[in-house]
Amino acid sequence: MTEVGIDGVEIWTGKLKLDLAETFAPAQGEDPGKYTKGLGLNASSLPDVYEDIVTMGANASKRLMERKGLSPEDIGRIDVATESSFDQSKPVSTYVAGCLEQTFDGDFHHANKGERKFACVSGTQSLDDAYNWIRAGRNQGRKALVIATDTALYARDDPGEATQGAGAVAMLIDEDPDLVTLGDEQGFGSADETDFLKPNQQFPSVDGKRSMQVYLARMREAMIDFARNGGDTHPDNFELAPFHTPFPGMVRKAAVLGYRHCIRDTEIEDELAEEIGRQPRREAFDDHEAFLDAITEYTDKLAETTAYEEWYAKTVEPTFAISREVGNWYTGSVHLARAAGLAEALEDGRDLTGRNMLVSSYGSGAQAEIHAETIQEGWAEEIEQLNIFEQIEKRNEITFEEYESIHDVHNHDETTEMEPLTSPDGEFVFDGWGRMGERKYTYVE
Numbered sequence: 001m002t003e004v005g006i007d008g009v010e011i012w013t014g015k016l017k018l019d020l021a022e023t024f025a026p027a028q029g030e031d032p033g034k035y036t037k038g039l040g041l042n043a044s045s046l047p048d049v050y051e052d053i054v055t056m057g058a059n060a061s062k063r064l065m066e067r068k069g070l071s072p073e074d075i076g077r078i079d080v081a082t083e084s085s086f087d088q089s090k091p092v093s094t095y096v097a098g099c100l101e102q103t104f105d106g107d108f109h110h111a112n113k114g115e116r117k118f119a120c121v122s123g124t125q126s127l128d129d130a131y132n133w134i135r136a137g138r139n140q141g142r143k144a145l146v147i148a149t150d151t152a153l154y155a156r157d158d159p160g161e162a163t164q165g166a167g168a169v170a171m172l173i174d175e176d177p178d179l180v181t182l183g184d185e186q187g188f189g190s191a192d193e194t195d196f197l198k199p200n201q202q203f204p205s206v207d208g209k210r211s212m213q214v215y216l217a218r219m220r221e222a223m224i225d226f227a228r229n230g231g232d233t234h235p236d237n238f239e240l241a242p243f244h245t246p247f248p249g250m251v252r253k254a255a256v257l258g259y260r261h262c263i264r265d266t267e268i269e270d271e272l273a274e275e276i277g278r279q280p281r282r283e284a285f286d287d288h289e290a291f292l293d294a295i296t297e298y299t300d301k302l303a304e305t306t307a308y309e310e311w312y313a314k315t316v317e318p319t320f321a322i323s324r325e326v327g328n329w330y331t332g333s334v335h336l337a338r339a340a341g342l343a344e345a346l347e348d349g350r351d352l353t354g355r356n357m358l359v360s361s362y363g364s365g366a367q368a369e370i371h372a373e374t375i376q377e378g379w380a381e382e383i384e385q386l387n388i389f390e391q392i393e394k395r396n397e398i399t400f401e402e403y404e405s406i407h408d409v410h411n412h413d414e415t416t417e418m419e420p421l422t423s424p425d426g427e428f429v430f431d432g433w434g435r436m437g438e439r440k441y442t443y444v445e
Contacts, residue, residue, distance in 0.1 A: 004134045005181035005373065006127075007143070007174040008068050009339060011388040012060035013326055014045040014151075014166035015422045017395035018403050024162060027400040035162050040248030040320065044327035045395065047151055047166045049409055049420045050429040053084050054092060054441060057149035058099035058428045060170035064145075065104070067385065068172060072106040076142025077133060078113045081122035081331040083198070084150045086412070086439070091115035095441065096147060099428045102443045111142075119196065120244055121363025123148035123169070123331035128369075130173035131182050144173040150330035153410060155203040163247050165327025169335040178378030180338075180357070187226025187370040189218035196364030202412045211364060212250065218368035219254055219360060223261050226370045232356075235262045239355040239375070240345070241315045242337035244362040246328045248320045255316045256303045258360070268307060276301040318344035325392050334361045342375070342383045353377050396422045 018024055020041055021032035035041050047056070057080060065075075080092040093113035101107050116122040116129070123146070130144035149168035154160040195211035198204050227233045241258070243251045263269045264279055279298055285291035302308055319337035321344050323329075329336060338359065345352055352375040362368045398406065398421060408416040424444040431442040 001135075002175045003177070003181040004131050004173065004175055005177040005376070006171050006179040007177035008064055008172040008382060009179060009335070009386070010060040010064040010067070010170045011322075011336065011339060011386060011391075012056045012063075012168045012170075013388065013391045013395070014047040014051055014056065015395055016046040016048055016402075016406060017397045018044045018046055018164075019397060020044065020162055023398075023400050023403070038249055039162060040252070041162065041324055041327060043325050044162070044164045045166050045325075045392075046164065046398070046403070046406055047410060048396075048422050049406070049418055050424055050431075051166070052410075052430050052439070053082055053086075053149040053151055053168070054095040054099065054439065055428045055430055056166065056168035057092065057147040057170065058096045058441070060149075060168045061096060061145060061147060062100060062103060062428070064170045064172055065100070070143070070172075072101065072104050072108045072111070074143055075108060075111050075145050076139050077130060077144040078108065078111050079116060079126040079129060079144065079146050080114070081116040081126040081146070081148045082150050083117060083119050083122070083330050084152070085115060085117070090438075092149070093147070095439065099441050099443070102428075118367055119363030119365050120246075120330045120333055121361045121367050121369060123333075123335055124359070124361035124369050127171065127173065127182070128186075134173065134175060146171045146173055148329070148331035148335055150332060151410060152328045152330045153203060153407065154206075156404075156407065158203070158206070159208055160204070160206055163328045165329050167326060167329045167332060167336075169329070169332040169339070171335065178376055179382045180373040180375055180379070183231070183372040183374065185226060185229050185231035185372065187222040187224070187229060187231060188367065189221025189223075189225065190367040191218065193364070193366040195366060212253065214364070214366045215250065215362055215368075216254055216257060218362060218366050219370070220257060220261065222360070222368035222370040223258060231370070231372060233262045233358075234266060235259060235268065235311055235315070237356055238315060238358040238372075239350070239352050240319060240338075240341040240357045241360065242319045242334055242341055242357060243316070243360045244334045245320065245323045245337050246333065248324055251316065251320070254360070255312055256299055256308065259308055259311060260299055260302055272302070272305060272307060275305060322388060322392070334359060338373075339383065339386060339388070342379060343386060343389075346380055346383050352379060
C-alpha cells in the first residue's frame with residue numbers, strides 16, 4: 001500500500017518580538033526566571049498591524065507551493081485548523097485560497113475547503129483528515145494543503161499572557177512524501193472538560209491548574225489506547241518525541257510520565273530497579289491514595305536517573321528550539337515541535353532516515369492523540385530549506401508600550417489605530433474591510 005504523509009512544510013512567524021526577560025517581566029514586576037526557567041520561554045512572536053491568521057497561513061502556503069513547483073490544480077483539499085477564527089460561517093481556508101489566487105495562475109474552485117476546531121489538537125486532526133482522504137483514493141492524484149494558523153492572545157494580566165504567540169505552519173500531504181509517513185496506529189484520550197474555552201469570546205477562560213491535570217490525564221489515556229491499538233511504545237524505538245508545547249515547562253511534566261509508561265515491563269525498568277525500585281502497580285495497593293503517593297515518589301526518582309535524563313535530552317529537549325522563542329501557536333504547536341526536533345538533528349549530523357517519531361498532540365476541552373511517524377529519505381533536504389530561524393532573528397523587537405498598543409489592535413473589542421512597526425515585503429497583508437464586514441487582503445510585492 002502506498003505510504004502517505006507530510007511531503008513538505010513551511011513556517012511563518014509573526015514579525016514582532018516581545019522579549020519576556022528584558023521587556024515583559026520588568027513591566028509586570030516579575031522575576032525573569034519565572035518565564036525563562038519556569039515556563040521555558042524566552043520571547044513571544046506577535047503579529048504586526050497588517051498580519052493575522054489569514055496572512056500568516058497564506059504566506060506559509062505560498063512559499064510551500066512555490067518551492068514544490070505546484071499550481072492550484074494540484075491541490076484538491078485545503079484544511080485550516082485554528083482556534084482564532086473571526087467568522088462563524090465562512091472558513092479561513094476560503095480567505096487563504098483567495099489570497100493564493102492573487103499570485104498563482106488558475107484557481108482553487110475544485111478544491112474542498114474547510115476549517116477544523118478542537119482547540120490545539122485540530123491541526124493534527126486536519127492532518128488525519130487529509131491522510132484518510134488520500135488513503136481512500138478520493139484525492140484523484142491531488143494533494144492536500146493543511147494549515148495550522150493562530151494568534152494566541154490572552155486578556156491583559158491573565159496568567160497565560162506570557163505564553164502568547166502568533167504564526168502558521170503549512171503542510172503538504174501526499175503519497176510517497178519527502179518528510180514523514182504516518183503510521184496507521186493511533187491512540188486517543190478524550191473527555192468533556194472545561195479547562196480552557198472561549199464561549200463566544202476572543203480571549204480564553206483558563207483554569208491553569210486544571211488544564212495541566214487534564215493535559216496529563218488525556219495524554220496518559222492516549223498512550224494506553226495507542227499501545228492497545230498495536231502501537232509500539234518502547235522508548236528506544238523513537239528518535240524524537242514532539243509534544244504539543246504551550247510552553248516547554250508543561251512538556252517537562254508530561255515527558256517523564258510518558259517515559260514511565262513506556263518503560264513499564266521492559267528491560268529498562270528492570271535495569272533501573274536496582275537504583276529506584278520497580279514501578280508501583282495499582283493492584284498492589286488497597287488504598288488509591290497510597291498508590292498515588294507511591295507512583296509520584298517513583299516518578300520523581302525516575303526523573304533524576306541518568307537513563308531518563310539522556311532520553312529526554314536526545315528525544316524531547318530538541319523539539320523546543322522554536323517554541324521557546326515564539327511562544328504558543330495553538331494548532332501549530334506540535335508541528336513546530338516536529339520541525340524543531342528535525343532541525344536540531346540535522347544540525348547535529350544525526351541520520352534519521354527510516355527512524356520513528358512519537359507525536360503527542362493535545363487540545364483543551366479535551367482530547368489527546370498519539371501516533372507514530374517514520375522519517376523519510378528526503379527529510380534533511382526538506383528541513384534544510386526552512387528559514388524559520390532567520391525569520392526569528394529578523395523580528396522587530398518591541399517595547400512594552402508598543403506591545404500594549406499592538407495587543408489592543410488585535411483585540412476585537414477595541415478600535416485602535418496604529419501605524420505598522422514593520423514594512424511588508426513580498427507577502428500577503430490585511431487591507432481593510434469589505435462591504436459586508438469581511439476582511440480584505442492584498443499581496444505586496
